[in-house]
Amino acid sequence: MDYLRQFPEIEQETIKCMKCGNCQAVCPLYQETKSEGAVARGKIKLTEEVLEGKLEYTQRLAKIFETCLQCKACAVACPCGVEPDKIVLAARAKLAQERGLPSIKKLIFKVLSSPALFKTGLAVGARTQGLFFKQREDGQSTRIPISGIVLRRVIPKLAKTSFLNMVPENNNVPDARMTVAFFSGCTTNFAYPNVGTSIIEIMKQNKINVIVPKAQHCCGLPVLMHGDVATATEMAKSHVDIFSKYQVDAIITVCGTCGESFQTNYPELLKDDPEYSEKAQMLAKKTYDFAQFLVDVAVLDKSKLGPIDATVTYHVPCHIGRSMKAAQQQLEIIKSIPGIKFKPLKDPDRCCGGAGSFSLTHYDLSYDILKHKLDDIKSTGADYVITGCGSCRMQLNDGISQEKMPQKVLHTAELLAQAYQNA
Amino acid sequence: MSKKQLIQELVEALGQENVITEQEDLVCYSFDATPDVPNPLPDVVVTPTCTEEVAKVVTIALKYKTPIYPRGSGTNLCGGTVPLKGGIVLLSLKMNKILEIDPENLVAVVQPGVIIQHLNNAVAPHGLIYPPDPGTVTTATMGGSVAECAGGLRGLKYGVTKHYIMGLEVVLPNGKVARFGGKTVKNVTAYDLVKLFTGSEGTLGIITEITAKLIPAPETAAAMLATFSSLEDAGNAIKGIISSKVIPATLEIMDQVTIRTVENFAKVGLPTDAKAILLIEVDGIPEVVAREAEAVEKVVIENNGSIKRAKDEQERENIWTARRAALPALAQFKPTTVLEDATVPRSKITEMLLFLEQIAEKYKLDIGTFGHAGDGNLHPTILTDARDKEEMERVHKAVDEIFAKAVELGGTLSGEHGIGIAKAKYLELELGEAGMDVLRRIKNALDPEGIMNPGKIISN
Incomplete structure (x- = not known):
C-alpha cells in the first residue's frame, strides 16, 4: 500500500490496464448506471489524467471515486491482472489529503477510530434508539432524519448489551485442543451479538478455547475505505498491540472485511514500520474466517451436528469470497448439516450493494443493486438466507423487510450453532 | 453559435x-x-x-x-x-431493449444498446443462437458490433456480423430516419443498403434498430488440441483440414511466444516446446461431429502433428481457457499491447506467420501471434510500452510492414476490428485510388457536412 502514501506509485497499476472494458460485464454499479465513470476502466483513465496533471482534485472527481463498492469483481475479471480496487483506494486517500474528508464522515471516523468514544456512542445509542427509530419486528426505521441515513432504510436494532460486554474474556473448555482469539467486529458486537455467542458455542463443541480481547474495537477498514490512511494505520497498530499479547493458535473473524484487515491491510499499512511490520505479518498468517479455521485447520466435528429441517441459500459476501477466499468453507459447513436442503443462488457472489456506508450515502443506487439479489433469493424459495458478513446481513434484511419477503437472514455461525444445539 | x-x-x-x-x-x-x-x-x-x-x-x-x-x-x-x-x-446504452424474438422467422429485433450476450441469453430458451462472438461478447453492444462488423472465434463456419444482419433502422446525417431490409430471407430490392451501413463505423449514420438473423444452436461439439514442431506443418494442417471438406466452427492458432506466455500465466498444460498449436472445434449433430473429428485427427497426423480430443466438458473448457488466456497473458508481459488483425487468404497463413517472425527479429520486438487461422485472420500482438518513444517508432514501422505484406498476399487490412483511426492511413494500399474515390463519394453523398464520426475510415 505504498501508493496510499505516495500517489504516483499507483502508475505501476494503472499502466497495466488496456481499457478493454471487460470490467463492465461484472461491475454492479455499471449494470445500474451504464456510466463509464462508475466502472473500473473509467476510474483508471481519470487516475491517469490526474497523474498527468490534466485534472484537479475536484468535488466531481471525489464523487466519482466515492462510487465504488470495493466488491473486487472487476479485479477478478480483469484479464490484465489490474487491481482497480487498490487504485480507487489510493485515489480516495489522495483526494482526502487534498480535499479533506466529507464532514459527516469526519465525525463518524472520529468516533470509529476512538475505541472509547465509539463504544460509548453506540451504547448510548442502544439505550436511546427508541427515541429516534420506529421499532419494527425486523429492525427499525428512523423516526426523525439522521444525517446520512435515508429514512426508509431498515437498520438493525442495536443490542442492549454489546457482545464484548456480554461474555468473559476467557471462554475455556475442559481438554481444550486449541486456543483462538476472536475478533468480533462492529456488526457482531453491536447489532448481532448472537453471532459472537454462537462462535463461543461452536468452539466449545470442538474443544477450542476462545479468548475475546476486551480492548478490541473497529478494524479500521471503513476509515481506510474513505481514504483516511493515517487513522487506519493507528487503528491497525492498536490491534497489532492488542492481539500480539495472546499466545493463540489462530485469530478468527466472522466478517470478511474485518478478516481482510488482519490478513491483508494491517501488514500492508505497517510494512515500513520497523516496530510493527513483523508483528502484523505474524498476525496475518494466523487470521482465518471462522469457517476457514474450522474446515482447513481445526477439522470440524461433524458427528455432533443435529438436523435442521429447512431450505437455505447462501449469499457470498465480497470480502469473504474474493478477499479471504472462504466461501467454499462456509458452503461446506452449511452442506454438512443434516436435513438442510441447499438451493444455490444463480449469482451467489454478486455484491448485495451494501458495501458498508455506501448503503447509507447512496441508498437508492445501493437498493437497485440489492434488488437483483432479492430476486435471486425469491427464486430459490429458501426459508433462510445464510451469509458470512454482518454488513451484507443488514443490507439483505433491509430489502427483505421492504419487499415483505418471508426469508430470515442468518450468519453461517448461527446456523452451525443451531445444528449443535439440535443434536 | x-x-x-x-x-x-x-x-x-x-x-x-x-x-x-x-x-x-x-x-x-x-x-x-x-x-x-x-x-x-x-x-x-x-x-x-x-x-x-x-x-x-x-x-x-x-x-x-x-x-x-x-x-x-x-x-x-x-x-x-x-x-x-x-x-x-x-x-446508445439507454436504448437497450430486445424488441422482439421471432422463432418462426428465426430473427430478433433489438435496439442498438443491447449487449450481444444478453441477446444470446434471451434466444437460448428457443434453442437458437446469434453466432457472431467477438472477444467482447459480454460487453459489446449490438449497435457497436454491427457498426464495426465484428467477427469472432466462429467466423470460419458461421461468418461475421454482416452475415446476420437482415434489417436496419438508421438515423441519417440529415436527421431523417430510414429503414432497410427486414425479416425476409430473400431481399434483392435495390442496393444492399443493410450491408452498406453494417461496418460503416458510424460514418454514414446512426443505427437505431437491428433485425438480426438467428440459427438453431448446434447440438454437440468436439474440441481438439493439435501440436506441431514446425510452423509449416501447422499451416499445412490448416489447409488440409479444409481440403478434406471439414469446416470447423473454430480453428485457432497460437505461436510459440503465445504458447509459452499463456502457459506461464494460466498453467493449463500447453506444450511449451511446440512451435505452434491449433485449437479446433467441430460442431453439429453427433454423427457429423464424430466423422469430422476423425477427419481432423487424420489430417493433423499426416502433417506430423499430434492431437488430443477433449474427453469431457472440463477438457473442452481447458482448451478454450487456453485460447481466451492468449491476449490477457500477452498483455501482462508489457504495459502496452498493440493488437492487429491483418488477414490473409487461408492458403497464405504459413507465409504470413513466418513473415511475422522475421518482423519481430528485424525490429527487435516481442510479437506474439495467435488468431483465427482457419479464416486467415491473425492477431499479431506487439508487446511494448507507449512511454518508450524509440520503441514505439519501431512498432509503427513493423505495423506498416505487416499491413503491406497482408495486402501483397491478397489479404486485407482488417478481418474484424475495422479501420477507424488506426488503419485509415493504410486504406489506399488495399483500395487504390479508384476505390478511395468511391468511398469518398459515398461519404460526401450521405454526410456532406462531415459531421458523422469524422476522422474515421475516410474524410470528406
Whole structure:
C-alpha cells in the first residue's frame, strides 16, 4: 500500500490496464448506471489524467471515486491482472489529503477510530434508539432524519448489551485442543451479538478455547475505505498491540472485511514500520474466517451436528469470497448439516450493494443493486438466507423487510450453532 | 453559435438527465479499447432513449456543424468511438431493449444498446443462437458490433456480423430516419443498403434498430488440441483440414511466444516446446461431429502433428481457457499491447506467420501471434510500452510492414476490428485510388457536412 502514501506509485497499476472494458460485464454499479465513470476502466483513465496533471482534485472527481463498492469483481475479471480496487483506494486517500474528508464522515471516523468514544456512542445509542427509530419486528426505521441515513432504510436494532460486554474474556473448555482469539467486529458486537455467542458455542463443541480481547474495537477498514490512511494505520497498530499479547493458535473473524484487515491491510499499512511490520505479518498468517479455521485447520466435528429441517441459500459476501477466499468453507459447513436442503443462488457472489456506508450515502443506487439479489433469493424459495458478513446481513434484511419477503437472514455461525444445539 | 447554445438545445431536446457536460465525466468518454491513439475530450455526451431523440441530436449537430460520435460500450479496437475533433458523443446504452424474438422467422429485433450476450441469453430458451462472438461478447453492444462488423472465434463456419444482419433502422446525417431490409430471407430490392451501413463505423449514420438473423444452436461439439514442431506443418494442417471438406466452427492458432506466455500465466498444460498449436472445434449433430473429428485427427497426423480430443466438458473448457488466456497473458508481459488483425487468404497463413517472425527479429520486438487461422485472420500482438518513444517508432514501422505484406498476399487490412483511426492511413494500399474515390463519394453523398464520426475510415 505504498501508493496510499505516495500517489504516483499507483502508475505501476494503472499502466497495466488496456481499457478493454471487460470490467463492465461484472461491475454492479455499471449494470445500474451504464456510466463509464462508475466502472473500473473509467476510474483508471481519470487516475491517469490526474497523474498527468490534466485534472484537479475536484468535488466531481471525489464523487466519482466515492462510487465504488470495493466488491473486487472487476479485479477478478480483469484479464490484465489490474487491481482497480487498490487504485480507487489510493485515489480516495489522495483526494482526502487534498480535499479533506466529507464532514459527516469526519465525525463518524472520529468516533470509529476512538475505541472509547465509539463504544460509548453506540451504547448510548442502544439505550436511546427508541427515541429516534420506529421499532419494527425486523429492525427499525428512523423516526426523525439522521444525517446520512435515508429514512426508509431498515437498520438493525442495536443490542442492549454489546457482545464484548456480554461474555468473559476467557471462554475455556475442559481438554481444550486449541486456543483462538476472536475478533468480533462492529456488526457482531453491536447489532448481532448472537453471532459472537454462537462462535463461543461452536468452539466449545470442538474443544477450542476462545479468548475475546476486551480492548478490541473497529478494524479500521471503513476509515481506510474513505481514504483516511493515517487513522487506519493507528487503528491497525492498536490491534497489532492488542492481539500480539495472546499466545493463540489462530485469530478468527466472522466478517470478511474485518478478516481482510488482519490478513491483508494491517501488514500492508505497517510494512515500513520497523516496530510493527513483523508483528502484523505474524498476525496475518494466523487470521482465518471462522469457517476457514474450522474446515482447513481445526477439522470440524461433524458427528455432533443435529438436523435442521429447512431450505437455505447462501449469499457470498465480497470480502469473504474474493478477499479471504472462504466461501467454499462456509458452503461446506452449511452442506454438512443434516436435513438442510441447499438451493444455490444463480449469482451467489454478486455484491448485495451494501458495501458498508455506501448503503447509507447512496441508498437508492445501493437498493437497485440489492434488488437483483432479492430476486435471486425469491427464486430459490429458501426459508433462510445464510451469509458470512454482518454488513451484507443488514443490507439483505433491509430489502427483505421492504419487499415483505418471508426469508430470515442468518450468519453461517448461527446456523452451525443451531445444528449443535439440535443434536 | 456557441458551445453553450449547443448544450442548451441538447438539454431542451433530451432533458438534463441525458446530457453530460462535467469535465471529469467527459474524460470517461475520450477513449475506447484502442491503444496508441489520441484521446481528446468531447464537448458533451448525450444518452438518447429512442430513435426520435437520436434524430433530434443529429438535427442539432447539423445546425451547429458539430461532429457526432456514436458509441456503445466503447470496446472497439480501431479508435472507432474516439471523439477526435470534439463535439457530441452519442451513447446508445439507454436504448437497450430486445424488441422482439421471432422463432418462426428465426430473427430478433433489438435496439442498438443491447449487449450481444444478453441477446444470446434471451434466444437460448428457443434453442437458437446469434453466432457472431467477438472477444467482447459480454460487453459489446449490438449497435457497436454491427457498426464495426465484428467477427469472432466462429467466423470460419458461421461468418461475421454482416452475415446476420437482415434489417436496419438508421438515423441519417440529415436527421431523417430510414429503414432497410427486414425479416425476409430473400431481399434483392435495390442496393444492399443493410450491408452498406453494417461496418460503416458510424460514418454514414446512426443505427437505431437491428433485425438480426438467428440459427438453431448446434447440438454437440468436439474440441481438439493439435501440436506441431514446425510452423509449416501447422499451416499445412490448416489447409488440409479444409481440403478434406471439414469446416470447423473454430480453428485457432497460437505461436510459440503465445504458447509459452499463456502457459506461464494460466498453467493449463500447453506444450511449451511446440512451435505452434491449433485449437479446433467441430460442431453439429453427433454423427457429423464424430466423422469430422476423425477427419481432423487424420489430417493433423499426416502433417506430423499430434492431437488430443477433449474427453469431457472440463477438457473442452481447458482448451478454450487456453485460447481466451492468449491476449490477457500477452498483455501482462508489457504495459502496452498493440493488437492487429491483418488477414490473409487461408492458403497464405504459413507465409504470413513466418513473415511475422522475421518482423519481430528485424525490429527487435516481442510479437506474439495467435488468431483465427482457419479464416486467415491473425492477431499479431506487439508487446511494448507507449512511454518508450524509440520503441514505439519501431512498432509503427513493423505495423506498416505487416499491413503491406497482408495486402501483397491478397489479404486485407482488417478481418474484424475495422479501420477507424488506426488503419485509415493504410486504406489506399488495399483500395487504390479508384476505390478511395468511391468511398469518398459515398461519404460526401450521405454526410456532406462531415459531421458523422469524422476522422474515421475516410474524410470528406
